[in-house]
Each structure stands twice: as structure tokens, then as C-alpha cells.
Amino acid sequence: MRRVGSVERLAQGLAVVRAAxxxxxxxxxxLVDDELTxxxxxxxxxxxxxxxYMAVSPASxxxxxxxxxxxxxxx
Known part of the structure; x- marks a missing residue:
């Protein structure tokens, strides 16, 4: 598992993640959070x-x- 970045903003139902x-x-x-969710x-x-940047479609x-x-x- 490796850190890819942090969520910078939200746009059109997506999370925008800036690479580390x-x-x-x-x-x-x-992608998972600190609790492996x-x-x-x-x-x-x-x-x-x-x-x-990475656009991330959220899980349900x-x-x-x-x-x-x-x-x-x-x-």
C-alpha cells in the first residue's frame, strides 16, 4: 500500500486528489483511507x-x- 495524495476539492460528484x-x-x-475503508x-x-491530479469516483x-x-x- 502506498500514499498517493490527499483530497484537495470536490467537483461534479468526484473527489479531486493531488498527488503527493x-x-x-x-x-x-x-483507493482507501487511513482505516483501509x-x-x-x-x-x-x-x-x-x-x-x-486524480479524479476519484466515490464508492457507494x-x-x-x-x-x-x-x-x-x-x-
């Missing part, structure tokens, strides 16, 4: 190569506003 560095989770990767799946990677039952600022991890 130049590494990021691939499209289709499952499934948060969602990466549906897009965009932005600068040095530190890209996930309350997006609670994720703001939270670190996320790839399985």
Missing part, C-alpha cells in the same frame, strides 16, 4: 506531470465532504 509527488495511482485503481476508484489523471455510501484534506492510499 510525481507518482500517482493508475486509472481503475482502488474503500473510498473509490481513480477515473482520470490530469494536470502537470510533476504532481498530477462514501460522504465526499468528509474526505476533504484526507490522505488516500492505493492498494
Amino acid at each position: 509527488d510525481g507518482t500517482y495511482a493508475d486509472i481503475g485503481a482502488s 474503500s473510498v473509490g476508484e481513480v477515473v482520470d489523471v490530469f494536470g502537470p506531470v510533476e504532481r498530477p 455510501g462514501v460522504h465526499l465532504p468528509a474526505l476533504l484534506g484526507a490522505p488516500l492510499y492505493a492498494r
Whole structure:
């Protein structure tokens, strides 16, 4: 498991995650929070190569506003 970044903002029903560095989770990767609870799946990677953003579609039952600022991890 590795840290991929933290939730920067919410947009159009997606969580926008800023990569911690130049590494990021691939499209289709499952992301979890600190408690290993499934948060969602990466549906897009965009932005600068040095530190890209990832658009994450939330898993069912996930309350997006609670994720703001939270670190996320790839399985």
C-alpha cells in the first residue's frame, strides 16, 4: 500500500486528489483511507506531470465532504 495524495476539492460528484509527488495511482485503481475503508476508484489523471491530479469516483455510501484534506492510499 502506498500514499498517493490527499483530497484537495470536490467537483461534479468526484473527489479531486493531488498527488503527493510525481507518482500517482493508475486509472481503475482502488483507493482507501487511513482505516483501509474503500473510498473509490481513480477515473482520470490530469494536470502537470510533476504532481498530477486524480479524479476519484466515490464508492457507494462514501460522504465526499468528509474526505476533504484526507490522505488516500492505493492498494
